[in-house]
Amino acid sequence: MNERLLCAFFEDLAKSEEQAENAAIEIVTSPEVPTWVENHQVVNVLRGALSEPEHFEALAKVVRELVHSALHSALVSLDGGAESAEVGQLDLVDNEGASLGGSLHEKYVDYLFETGRMT
Numbered sequence: 001m002n003e004r005l006l007c008a009f010f011e012d013l014a015k016s017e018e019q020a021e022n023a024a025i026e027i028v029t030s031p032e033v034p035t036w037v038e039n040h041q042v043v044n045v046l047r048g049a050l051s052e053p054e055h056f057e058a059l060a061k062v063v064r065e066l067v068h069s070a071l072h073s074a075l076v077s078l079d080g081g082a083e084s085a086e087v088g089q090l091d092l093v094d095n096e097g098a099s100l101g102g103s104l105h106e107k108y109v110d111y112l113f114e115t116g117r118m119t
Helices: 003-029 040-049 053-078 104-114
Strands: none
Touching: 003 040, 003 053, 003 104, 053 104
16 A cells, blocks of 8 residues: 555545635635635525634534545445445556555544544
8 A cells, every 4th residue: 555645645535634624714704705615605695694613613613524424424434334335346556457455544544633633
């Protein structure tokens, strides 16, 4: 198993969680709706409902949790822990064809603890 690649992959996933959290704060606090937002109406509803900085932070934390849950679920599926395993199982491999191994969902959570992103 390519441990260096696995760590780089997990770092990408962890950064995705962080970017989602930061984007949630940007959506509700920036003067203009960010250009990457597709549904301006929903943003305006959120802005009307959230008025305090702690509200913005709470929204951002929930968004991060949702992204984490989605990533974790995808890793569980790759590990064969979802219904798709009845049809077959996928395997992540490096460019040499070596498997990155199983238990990715557990290893990802371990990585988050090791890097101080989860307590």
